[in-house]
Amino acid sequence: MDKIVILTGAGISAESGIETFRADDGLWAKHRVEDVATPEGFMRDPELVVNFYNARRAQAASVEPNAAHRALARLEEEHAGEVVVITQNVDDLHERGGTRNLYHMHGHLKGALCYACEHRWEAPMVMAPGDSCPACEAPAARPDIVWFGEMPYEMDRLFAHLAEADLFASIGTSGNVYPAAGFVAEARRAGAHTIEFNLERSAIGNQFAEHRIGPASRTVSDWVDELLTR
Structure with a gap:
C-alpha cells in the first residue's frame, strides 16, 4: 500500500x-x-x-481534533509511502490534528x-x-x-492523486455530493483497494470493497493501527 x-x-x-x-x-x-x-x-x-x-x-x-484526525496525522507521519488527505470539510481540525499533506476541496x-x-x-x-x-x-x-454551483478547488490535482492510489478510504461522507462521490469510482479504475468508514453505509456504499461501521474515532484509529503494524 x-x-x-x-x-x-x-x-x-x-x-x-x-x-x-x-x-x-x-x-x-x-x-x-x-x-x-x-x-x-x-x-x-x-x-x-x-x-x-x-x-x-x-x-x-x-472545538478540538478527535482521535480520528490524530490517527490520520500519525498515518501520514509513519507510513512508508505517501498519504494524501482530501477533505470536504471547511474547518481546520485536520491541520490542528497534525495532517500536512491536505487539500481543502470546498x-x-x-x-x-x-x-x-x-x-x-x-x-x-x-x-x-x-x-x-x-x-x-x-x-x-x-x-x-466553495458553494453549490461552484467548482471545487484543485480538481485536476485531486484526480491525479486518485489515479495513483493503491488504497482509497472514504471517512464520514454521505456519498450524495459530487464530484467527491465519484472519487471511489476513480480510485477503483486505478486498481486501488477501497474502504468506507461511516456510521452506516453511504448512498454509494456498494462501490466499496470493504466497510467499517461505527464512529470514526474508533474505526479509523483501529485501521491506522492495523496498517502501521503490518
Missing part, C-alpha cells in the same frame, strides 16, 4: 462537535441551503451569509476571497459585508468557501 488517498467528510468532524450538513438542529437547520451556500444567496443577502459563516468560524474554533472557514480580483487572504474571526480586498481595495470580500 504505497500511496493512500483519503477523503473525509462531515462525519469525521461531527465527533468533535461540528454540526453536519444534515443535522436536525443547529446552524444549518435554521437556514435554507439556497440562502447561505450559493453565490445567488450571497448576492441577495450578503449580511445573512457573512454572519452565518462567522457563526460557523466561531463554532469551529471552539474551501476554508479561515479564508477570505475577493470576488472582484480573486485574491485570497486570511479571514478575520468576524467578517463584515462589504469588507475591502487588501489587494484591489474593492468592497468585494466573501468567505473562501
Whole structure:
C-alpha cells in the first residue's frame, strides 16, 4: 500500500462537535441551503451569509481534533509511502490534528476571497459585508468557501492523486455530493483497494470493497493501527 488517498467528510468532524450538513438542529437547520451556500444567496443577502459563516468560524474554533484526525496525522507521519488527505470539510481540525499533506476541496472557514480580483487572504474571526480586498481595495470580500454551483478547488490535482492510489478510504461522507462521490469510482479504475468508514453505509456504499461501521474515532484509529503494524 504505497500511496493512500483519503477523503473525509462531515462525519469525521461531527465527533468533535461540528454540526453536519444534515443535522436536525443547529446552524444549518435554521437556514435554507439556497440562502447561505450559493453565490445567488450571497448576492441577495450578503449580511445573512457573512454572519452565518462567522457563526460557523466561531463554532469551529471552539472545538478540538478527535482521535480520528490524530490517527490520520500519525498515518501520514509513519507510513512508508505517501498519504494524501482530501477533505470536504471547511474547518481546520485536520491541520490542528497534525495532517500536512491536505487539500481543502470546498474551501476554508479561515479564508477570505475577493470576488472582484480573486485574491485570497486570511479571514478575520468576524467578517463584515462589504469588507475591502487588501489587494484591489474593492468592497468585494466573501468567505473562501466553495458553494453549490461552484467548482471545487484543485480538481485536476485531486484526480491525479486518485489515479495513483493503491488504497482509497472514504471517512464520514454521505456519498450524495459530487464530484467527491465519484472519487471511489476513480480510485477503483486505478486498481486501488477501497474502504468506507461511516456510521452506516453511504448512498454509494456498494462501490466499496470493504466497510467499517461505527464512529470514526474508533474505526479509523483501529485501521491506522492495523496498517502501521503490518
